[in-house]
Amino acid sequence: MTRLGLRTTALVDAAFAFVLLVGTWDRLYDALELPSAHEPFYAQVGGAFVVGMAYLLWHAHGHPALEQSVARAAGIAHALAAGVAVAWLLDTGSGVGSHSGKALMLLAAVFAFLALLDFRIARRRRGQPLPAS
Numbered sequence: 004m005t006r007l008g009l010r011t012t013a014l015v016d017a018a019f020a021f022v023l024l025v026g027t028w029d030r031l032y033d034a035l036e037l038p039s040a041h042e043p044f045y046a047q048v049g050g051a052f053v054v055g056m057a058y059l060l061w062h063a064h065g066h067p068a069l070e071q072s073v074a075r076a077a078g079i080a081h082a083l084a085a086g087v088a089v090a091w092l093l094d095t096g097s098g099v100g101s102h103s104g105k106a107l108m109l110l111a112a113v114f115a116f117l118a119l120l121d122f123r124i125a126r127r128r129r130g131q132p133l134p135a136s
Contacts, residue, residue: 005064005124005127009060009061009063009064009070009073009074009124010061011120012057012117012121013057013058013060013061014057015117016056017054019053020050020051021050022050023047024046024047024054036106037103037107059073059077060077070124070127071127072125074121074122074124077121078117078119078120078121078122078125081114081121082114082115082118084110084114085115088107088110088111091107092107092108095107
């Protein structure tokens with residue numbers, strides 16, 4: 004469960020990092036009907052850091068102390084990202100029925116789910132499996 008959770012989070016982060024790293028490619032943002040970054044540099048730097056987080060998540064399994072610390076850090080980052088997506092949804096005034104509104108709602112939901120998964124992994128005691136829900 005822990006390995007699958009960490010690897011799933013790593014893959015989602017890697018996909019998100021790709022979107023950030025191609026921040027100067029306006030066609031992708033236009034196709035997704037998302038607002039492009041005013042300064043693509045920040046999006047690309049953010050994408051580079053997300054690649055680092057994805058790498059840590061991918062390789063943390065099997066190292067209990069690292070696993071818990073990385074999962075906790077990822078949980079904080081994903082919770083903040085969910086909040087940012089909700090703030091963008093509210094700030095842009097995108098209708099919930101619009102394509103960009105739906106994309107931001109989906110992004111917020113995915114990040115919130117990943118945050119819950121990360122915090123659950125981080126809460127796990129060393130050497131003990133996660134409780135079944």
